[in-house]
């Protein structure tokens with residue numbers, strides 16, 4: 001990123017991106033959490049023209065299944081057609097703007113608008129209006145022109161991503177060097193992932209970026225906000241004061257295109273791994289006795305088919321346990337030791353959906369590999385809900401802070417003079433033999449990857465579209 005880049009857009013109050021994101025000093029004006037115009041600009045540049053997670057294909061397994069999902073503040077219909085293809089269409093009737101699919105999910109061979117009865121196929125094509133002989137759609141536009149607006153879609157490990165930008169980078173290009181790390185989590189078995197139930201949603205009074213910038217890789221808050229994780233023994237501590245020496249704070253933080261992954265040695269995070277002397281175990285042993293989060297031992301042979309040796313080694317020794325996809329997705333792959341000694345994984349993806357400058361919706365999907373035994377799926381779901389569900393122990397902590405930050409940005413003095421600071425810097429340093437790409441920051445988790453999130457924000461916002 002060339003720090004000399006100048007903002008090509010400004011807000012009606014005359015402020016430019018350079019006034020709000022001070023790249024020389026690594027500060028961001030608190031006003032970014034409050035500004036209505038900036039918010040509208042984000043809806044276009046980030047949520048309109050960027051890639052958005054809408055769900056997982058296992059949520060709509062059969063022909064004509066659909067779910068209604070947010071893409072920024074637009075609602076879209078995510079539907080599977082009779083050939084098995086998935087389509088994403090704007091849930092707005094081209095006739096007079098009514099919402100077409102009223103529910104949140106269902107199965108329908110045609111989506112009929114309740115207002116005047118125009119009907120659309122699962123792929124968004126216009127079927128017709130009632131009283132065909134009267135041609136109630138008029139003669140000015142052809143039927144082909146009267147379909148629902150169609151988004152561009154890509155599936156990644158079954159995750160459904162979509163954008164209105166039909167000419168921009170592909171999703172894989174968008175991931176860039178982050179793909180090496182993310183493939184270990186979502187593209188590693190023959191039959192892939194499936195969701196464990198419907199997504200959980202909770203409404204929060206905060207600007208979406210309060211959560212977004214945290215998903216840029218804020219490891220540091222674990223020590224204070226999630227201190228109980230260490231006090232309760234879920235994470236290791238080597239000191240009398242739990243915040244003194246938490247080995248889980250040391251790892252490899254990776255950033256690419258604003259996405260990030262925190263690769264943390266498992267014996268640093270979990271007592272169970274230390275007790276088992278994991279660092280002395282063979283790769284084979286580790287794979288079976290301390291299987292990576294979400295991998296049941298029966299699935300271990302499949303890892304070999306889908307991942308490189310380098311990826312497998314990283315996955316068992318220092319997996320990406322937490323990370324994000326820019327701008328609003330956060331993932332967690334947490335080891336979950338069971339009372340009987342078995343080690344399961346809690347797997348979750350969150351997105352934060354914008355609902356105005358001071359309101360957001362926090363979504364959570366829980367995942368398992370499709371071929372995990374049913375009984376294990378049950379345990380994994382319970383575990384994921386307890387830890388990372390919206391009422392889970394971890395996420396309740398985070399959602400305590402965001403409304404306060406949003407509120408602070410509304411005050412005159414707060415938005416005028418206060419800044420968010422990202423000045424604790426490790427700097428790039430790639431350990432010898434490190435197999436992955438991207439910007440690599442080794443050591444105590446500092447502000448590096450979160451600042452990269454803001455650099456990605458600057459780059460994505462500093463564009464104009466027609």
Ligand code: FES
Nearest residue numbers: 093095096113116
């Ligand atoms: S608004 Fe949908 S048919 Fe008229």
Ligand SMILES: [Fe+2]
Nearest residue numbers: 221226394398
């Ligand atoms: Fe957190």
